[in-house]
Amino acid sequence: MAEHIHAQDNPFCASKPSLRTIRLVIAYDGSDFSGWQKQKNGRSVQEELEKALLIMHKHEVRVIGSARTDAGVHAMGQVAGFHTDIASIPADHFVPALNRLLPRDIRVLSSEEVKPDFHARFDASLRRYRYFMSCGMAPDPFVLRYTHFSPHYPSLSILNSMAFVVLGEHDFSTFASAQDKSESKCRFISESVFFLERALLVYQIAGNAFLWRQVRSLVGTFLELEKKAKNPCEAEVMMREVLESKDRSKAGPTAPACGLFLWNIEYGERVHGHPAKAV
Known part of the structure; x- marks a missing residue:
């Protein structure tokens, strides 16, 4: 008798979870940052966001910002985008989820799902x-x-x-x-x-x-x-x-x-x- 293999049990049938693109609006006090962009020596806003997303996703997630602010420069409306494979979190719930993990000098003000090819920098x-x-x-x-x-x-x-x-x-x-x-x-x-x-x-x-x-x-x-x-x-x-x-x-x-x-x-x-x- 032939053995029945269900799709969910077959590794060749397994499909990757679909990715959603999330756009964030972020405020931060830049006083203690070396800037937006990740750097070898210095604390950056991008790095702090990616560390929080790593905890949520259990794998690295790249964040792209709309502008690269310098050391000491603040933001009230920086925009950043990333792709997520977490289907269980509604787009607007990334605000409290990330704010629980981020340091106090970075706050996510809003989050929403946008078109898959959205690019925070090039689309601005x-x-x-x-x-x-x-x-x-x-x-x-x-x-x-x-x-x-x-x-x-x-x-x-x-x-x-x-x-x-x-x-x-x-x-x-x-x-x-x-x-x-x-x-x-x-x-x-x-x-x-x-x-x-x-x-x-x-x-x-x-x-x-x-x-x-x-x-x-x-x-x-x-x-x-x-x-x-x-x-x-x-x-x-x-x-x-x-x-x-x-x-x-x-x-x-x-x-x-x-x-x-x-x-x-x-x-x-x-x-x-x-x-x-x-x-």
């Missing part, structure tokens, strides 16, 4: 950053942790006359780190503005992508030129000359990392920059 159409400054009297130590302090109160009108200059597509070689390996230094900036929020001075900038340390270099240059310019018109001319020089030595000092936040990431049709890459 816009990245928005905010840089926070406390000016005048010395702030308390909690504010100091997340802002750049300046005893000088800069002129908002002069700052915005310079912020206007960087709108549109430009070659930002002046504001790129010497270690930036990007083939092209051209970037499209759709938002660039200074405003007051409570007692803080805030610079908001958004674009399709950014060069390494571009935002902090821009902020440092704005603050340095503001002290030299007599009025908004003069400041605009000075800023345009610095931008068009494509000379890193013409830029001001790079502003400290503590004031910079990756604010949020947008996804949708890419109006500027290269089309989304196929993965």
